[in-house]
Amino acid sequence: MTWEPSILVFCCNWCSYTGADAAGISRYQYPPNVQIVRVMCSGRVDPGFVLRAFHKGADGVLVTGCHPGDCHYQTGNVQAEKRVEMLKVLIDQLGIQSDRLGLEWISAAEGQRFANVITDFVSKVRGLGPLNGGEGL
Amino acid sequence: MNSIKEALLAKEHLKDVEITLLYMDIRSFGKGFEEYYNRAKEEGIKFVRGKASEVRKENDNLVIRVENTESGQIEDMETDLVVLTPPLLPAQNIGDLAKILDLKLDENGFFKPDQVNVLPLQGTKEGIFLCGVATGPKDIADSVAEASGAASGALSYVKEKSHPSVEIPEKGGEGEPMIGVFVCHCGNNIAGVVDVADVAEYSEGLENVVHGEDMLFACADSTIDQIIETIKEKNLNRVIVAACSPQTHGDLFMDALIKAGLNPYLFEMANIRNHCSWVHANEPEKATEKSKTLVRMSVARTNLSEPLIGEKSSVTKSALVIGGGIAGITAALDLDAQGIDVTLVEKEKEVGGRLRELHLLSPEGVEASKLLKQKLGELKKSNVKVLTSAQVEDVKGYVGNFTVGTSLNGEVVHEEFGAIILAIGSDLYQPKEFGYREYENVITNLELEEQMNKGALENKKVTFIQCVGARNDEYPGCSRYCCETAIHQAAQVAEKCKVNFLYRDVRTFGKGAEENYKKASEKGAMFFRFVDDPEFDGKDVRVKDVFSGMELALPTDLLVLSAAMRPNVETVDKLVEMMKVPLSEEGFLMERHVKLGPVESTIAGVFLAGCAAGPKRIDETVASASGAAAKAAALLSKDEILVSPIVAFVKEDNCRWCARCSEVCPYSAIEIVEVEGGKVARVNSAMCTGCGACVVECPTSAMIIRGFKDEQIEAEIDAMMEEVA
Ligand SMILES: Cc1cc2nc3c(=O)[nH]c(=O)nc-3n(C[C@H](O)[C@H](O)[C@H](O)COP(=O)(O)OP(=O)(O)OC[C@H]3O[C@@H](n4cnc5c(N)ncnc54)[C@H](O)[C@@H]3O)c2cc1C
Numbered sequence A: 001m002t003w004e005p006s007i008l009v010f011c012c013n014w015c016s017y018t019g020a021d022a023a024g025i026s027r028y029q030y031p032p033n034v035q036i037v038r039v040m041c042s043g044r045v046d047p048g049f050v051l052r053a054f055h056k057g058a059d060g061v062l063v064t065g066c067h068p069g070d071c072h073y074q075t076g077n078v079q080a081e082k083r084v085e086m087l088k089v090l091i092d093q094l095g096i097q098s099d100r101l102g103l104e105w106i107s108a109a110e111g112q113r114f115a116n117v118i119t120d121f122v123s124k125v126r127g128l129g130p131l132n133g134g135e136g137l
Numbered sequence B: 001m002n003s004i005k006e007a008l009l010a011k012e013h014l015k016d017v018e019i020t021l022l023y024m025d026i027r028s029f030g031k032g033f034e035e036y037y038n039r040a041k042e043e044g045i046k047f048v049r050g051k052a053s054e055v056r057k058e059n060d061n062l063v064i065r066v067e068n069t070e071s072g073q074i075e076d077m078e079t080d081l082v083v084l085t086p087p088l089l090p091a092q093n094i095g096d097l098a099k100i101l102d103l104k105l106d107e108n109g110f111f112k113p114d115q116v117n118v119l120p121l122q123g124t125k126e127g128i129f130l131c132g133v134a135t136g137p138k139d140i141a142d143s144v145a146e147a148s149g150a151a152s153g154a155l156s157y158v159k160e161k162s163h164p165s166v167e168i169p170e171k172g173g174e175g176e177p178m179i180g181v182f183v184c185h186c187g188n189n190i191a192g193v194v195d196v197a198d199v200a201e202y203s204e205g206l207e208n209v210v211h212g213e214d215m216l217f218a219c220a221d222s223t224i225d226q227i228i229e230t231i232k233e234k235n236l237n238r239v240i241v242a243a244c245s246p247q248t249h250g251d252l253f254m255d256a257l258i259k260a261g262l263n264p265y266l267f268e269m270a271n272i273r274n275h276c277s278w279v280h281a282n283e284p285e286k287a288t289e290k291s292k293t294l295v296r297m298s299v300a301r302t303n304l305s306e307p308l309i310g311e312k313s314s315v316t317k318s319a320l321v322i323g324g325g326i327a328g329i330t331a332a333l334d335l336d337a338q339g340i341d342v343t344l345v346e347k348e349k350e351v352g353g354r355l356r357e358l359h360l361l362s363p364e365g366v367e368a369s370k371l372l373k374q375k376l377g378e379l380k381k382s383n384v385k386v387l388t389s390a391q392v393e394d395v396k397g398y399v400g401n402f403t404v405g406t407s408l409n410g411e412v413v414h415e416e417f418g419a420i421i422l423a424i425g426s427d428l429y430q431p432k433e434f435g436y437r438e439y440e441n442v443i444t445n446l447e448l449e450e451q452m453n454k455g456a457l458e459n460k461k462v463t464f465i466q467c468v469g470a471r472n473d474e475y476p477g478c479s480r481y482c483c484e485t486a487i488h489q490a491a492q493v494a495e496k497c498k499v500n501f502l503y504r505d506v507r508t509f510g511k512g513a514e515e516n517y518k519k520a521s522e523k524g525a526m527f528f529r530f531v532d533d534p535e536f537d538g539k540d541v542r543v544k545d546v547f548s549g550m551e552l553a554l555p556t557d558l559l560v561l562s563a564a565m566r567p568n569v570e571t572v573d574k575l576v577e578m579m580k581v582p583l584s585e586e587g588f589l590m591e592r593h594v595k596l597g598p599v600e601s602t603i604a605g606v607f608l609a610g611c612a613a614g615p616k617r618i619d620e621t622v623a624s625a626s627g628a629a630a631k632a633a634a635l636l637s638k639d640e641i642l643v644s645p646i647v648a649f650v651k652e653d654n655c656r657w658c659a660r661c662s663e664v665c666p667y668s669a670i671e672i673v674e675v676e677g678g679k680v681a682r683v684n685s686a687m688c689t690g691c692g693a694c695v696v697e698c699p700t701s702a703m704i705i706r707g708f709k710d711e712q713i714e715a716e717i718d719a720m721m722e723e724v725a
C-alpha cells in the first residue's frame, strides 16, 4: 500500500468548523487524509495536543480558526497564532519539520477556501513524506 | 434551481454522464444560488436556452426537438434519459379548503394574501395566516421564514401564553459507559458513498459500545422515537449519532436524550456527512474508513463525557430592534402586538428606510408613501419606543441579558434587552460603468423612483440595463429585487415613453411579477437579452441581442441602471466589531442556517430581519421581519433560560493564583478569592463563555473546561491515530 499522510485538523466551533460544513454543503471535494477535532475556539488548542498528535504519529497538524478580528471570543485566534509560532520553533528543535504544523483562518462562509486549504496542506505534508527516522518525539 | 442541483448530483454519481439543461431563464436568485449555477457550468453541464417541442423514440434512443431560442435554430438532440421539471401547482384540495375557511384564491389558484406588499402572510380573512407554497411557488428558506412570520401573526391574537417548561435531567452516565451508536444513511447523502452498515457493525467492537445500528434518516420523527426506545430498552447511558453536523442537528438529538431521561451532554455527533461523504464522494472506500475513524474518535471522547447542566439565567423581557426600515418597523409592531416592550433605534432623522425614496411598489402599484404613512400611524398607536438620529455604540452580555449602549444627542445611554433584532437594511451599488456620473442622462433605478415621484416621464427614449454590479466576478450573487422592480418601472414608463429593456435573465418569480412582465410588453417595451455587456456613449446603447444575433444601436435619452443591493458596510463593520456577527461571503449578515434558521443569527438571542441578511423584495422583507419577531417573542416569553454549561471551573487544590488565566480571559470572568490555605482563582460561570483560553494558559492544570476537557480531546487524538482493527 502506498503511504498516505494522517493529518489532524483543529476547527473552532464558530468559523472554521462551519466552514468545513459549508464545504460539504457545496460538495467541494478534498482528500480524505484529514480528521477534524472540534474545539470552541482556536485559542483552546493546547500546545500539548499538538505535541501529542505528533508523538502518536500524525504526519501533520493544522490549526484553523476565525479570521483576525472575527474570533467569537475576541482574541482566541491571537493566542493561537502566538502558540503556533512558539510550537514551530519547538518542534523544529525536536527534529520535526516545522512545515508539518500549519495555521489557517477560515470563515463560516468559506467552504471553497476550506477545501483549498486542506488540499494544499495535504499535498504539502505528502511532499514532506512520513514522519519517521530523524523525526518523532 | 432544483434542476441545477439534480444535474450536479447526477454528475457526481455518474462520472462520465453528459448533461444538458434546457431552460428559458436561469432563475438562480436565492442566496448562494448564482455561485452554484456558475459551478455547474464549470463542471461541464451544458445549458441550452430553448423550448422542447416534442420527445420521440428513434430506434432505442429518445430524440428531443428543441427550439434553441438563442440561435433561432430547431435542433434534434439525442438522449438516453429525459427528466421533466413540472411546475408547482396549487394543492389539489385547495379550493375546498378555501371555501371552508372563506379565503380567496388568486388567478393561479393559490391562496391570495390580503396585501401583497405589507401583509403577505395574512389571508383575505382576518386572523387566518398563510405561509409556504400555499401562496405560490417558493424555496425552503423562504417557506421557513414565512412560517415563523405566520406564527408571529397568529400569536398576536393569543392572549394567554404558557410555556411548558422542560426539566433537563441532571443525571445520567453513571456506572460503566453503555454507548449506543446510530449511523445515519441520510437517504443517499451518506449511504450513497459510505458503507453505513459496515460502520455500524464496526462501532460495536469499540470500547463500551453496546449497540450499533444504521438508520435511513436519523432525524425523522419516527426514528427519534426509535432511538429513545432503544436508549430505554438497552439502558444506554451515552449516545452517538454518526450523521451530519452538530451545528444544525445537535439540538434535535439532545432533546431526544432529554425525553429518554438522559442528560443531553451525554450525546455526541460524528459528522460523517458534511466532513466525509459529501467531500469524498469519489472515494467510497476511504470515506468508509474515515467514517469509522470519526466514530472511533467520538466513542473515545464520549467514554469520558459527563452530565452537565447550565446555570439558570433570567430573561430581560424587552427587545431592541436596530434599523427602522420596513423590516424594523414590522418586527417592532409584531413584538408590540404580543405585549413585549420594544425599542426601535434608527440612525436617520426619520424611520422608513428605503421606502421613503420609492414611488409605486411592484407588483400591485401601491404608493410607497401611503404604505409608509399607514405604518407610521400604526407605530404611533403602539407602545414601541422609537429613537431616531440614534446609534448603537456597544453591546455586551449574552442571550436574555444584553446591555446595549445607544448614543442619542451626543449622550450614550445603557439599557438591558433580552433579544436583539438586526434590521439594518442594505446599500446600493454605485455604478462605475456605462458613464454613470459622467453623462447626466444615466441614472440608477433608485434615482428613477425619485424622478417618477416628481411626475411621469414623457416622450423619451428610455433604456434599462439590468444586473449592474451583480452576477459578475467581483460580486457573483443575484440581487433578487431588481428584475421585478425594473419591469414594474418599465411598465409605468412605457405608458408615455419608448422603452428598451436589456437583461441577462428575466427573474420575475414573485407574486404578480410575471403579469407585470406581460403588461410591460403589451405597452410596447422591447426586451433584449445580452451576454456581453452593452456600451453607452451618451447617445446610443450598443448591445448584441442574443436572439437575433444582431448588433443593435438603441437611441437613448435616459439610461436607467438597475443597481445591485450591497451590504450596508458601515453598520455591518460596526456590528462585527461589537458583536462578532458572522458574515456571508458577500458581506451580508449570515443566518444560522440558510434553510433551517433563516431569521436567526448564529449568536443566541440575535435575529435577522429584511435586507440585512441579503437582497429581498418588500413582501419577503416583511415575512422575514415577522419571522424574526416570532423567534424573539418565543425567547422572551420564557422567565428563565439555561445558559450553556460549557464553562471553565477551577480545581482549587491545584491552583496557586498565578493570575495567568485571568490575564488572558477576554471576559474578565475570573476573580480571585480567599480560601483556606491562600488565594485561588474562581470562574463566574454567568460571564464565562467557554472559550478555553484560560485552560491552555494554566501551568498547573487547575483550570478545566466542562465538555472539552483535556482528556477528552487527547482521547480523540489517540483514537484518530489508532489503526482500524
Ligand atoms: C430602487 C429600488 C426599488 C425597489 N422597489 C421595490 C418594489 O417596487 N417592490 C418591492 O417589493 N421591493 C422593492 N424594493 C426593495 C425594498 O426597498 C426592500 O425590500 C425594503 O425596503 C427593505 O427593507 P429593510 O427594512 O430591510 O431595509 P431599509 O429600508 O434599507 O431600512 C434599513 C434601515 O436601517 C437603518 N440603519 C442602518 N444602519 C443603522 C444603524 N447602525 N443604527 C440604526 N439604524 C440603522 C437605515 O437608516 C434604514 O432606515 C426596491 C428597492 C430599491 C433599491
Ligand code: SF4
Residues within 6 Å of the ligand: B650, B654, B655, B656, B657, B658, B659, B660, B661, B662, B680, B681, B697, B698, B699, B700, B701, B702, B703
Ligand atoms: S492559571 Fe491556573 S494556577 Fe494560575 S490562577 Fe489561573 S487557575 Fe490558578
Ligand code: SF4
Residues within 6 Å of the ligand: B647, B648, B661, B664, B665, B666, B667, B668, B669, B670, B683, B687, B688, B689, B690, B691, B692, B693, B694, B695, B705
Ligand atoms: S473559558 Fe474563556 S471566558 Fe471562561 S474563564 Fe476561561 S478565558 Fe474566561
Ligand code: FES
Residues within 6 Å of the ligand: A012, A013, A014, A015, A016, A040, A041, A042, A043, A064, A065, A066, A070, A071, A072, A073, A074, A076, A077
Ligand atoms: S472562535 Fe474561531 S478562532 Fe476563536
